[in-house]
Amino acid sequence: MCPACGGPLIVVEFEGVEVDHCCACHGLWFDAGELDVLVSLGGGDAERLRAALAATPTERSGRRCLRCGRRLQTVAVGDAPSVQVERCRVGHGFWLDAGELDRVALAATGGAGTPEGRAVAAFLAELFRYRVGDSTKG
Numbered sequence: 001m002c003p004a005c006g007g008p009l010i011v012v013e014f015e016g017v018e019v020d021h022c023c024a025c026h027g028l029w030f031d032a033g034e035l036d037v038l039v040s041l042g043g044g045d046a047e048r049l050r051a052a053l054a055a056t057p058t059e060r061s062g063r064r065c066l067r068c069g070r071r072l073q074t075v076a077v078g079d080a081p082s083v084q085v086e087r088c089r090v091g092h093g094f095w096l097d098a099g100e101l102d103r104v105a106l107a108a109t110g111g112a113g114t115p116e117g118r119a120v121a122a123f124l125a126e127l128f129r130y131r132v133g134d135s136t137k138g
């Protein structure tokens with residue numbers, strides 16, 4: 001069940017990485033390390049992403065971890081305007097609402113002003129549009 005809306009989750013594979021996708025709200029759950037892999041494939045800096053995602057939590061989320069059921073922590077990723085993502089406090093993974101993935105990718109690569117940032121965001125947008133669209137056809 002989706003931690004955000006309670007809708008059904010489906011597992012979608014992107015480049016060998018399995019991601020849980022909510023069919024209703026289009027949020028995404030990444031197990032620990034999965035997001036790093038996808039950002040690396042897009043030419044981004046996985047170290048930088050990990051550092052950004054390890055930010056001090058700003059508040060407790062009302063949502064719960066898919067793996068352990070603990071309440072997630074909200075973390076602000078990147079410089080202002082930052083994007084709020086939710087993280088399992090014992091490290092199972094991350095929940096991203098629809099539209100947050102490209103912003104996280106930008107935050108992890110130095111921002112939209114850099115060619116690298118735009119390349120990674122474009123890579124992820126293309127990957128997810130294609131596969132998610134494909135999986136809902138039938």
Ligand SMILES: [Zn+2]
Nearest residue numbers: 002005022025
């Ligand atoms: Zn949902």
Ligand SMILES: [Zn+2]
Nearest residue numbers: 065068088092
């Ligand atoms: Zn957990």
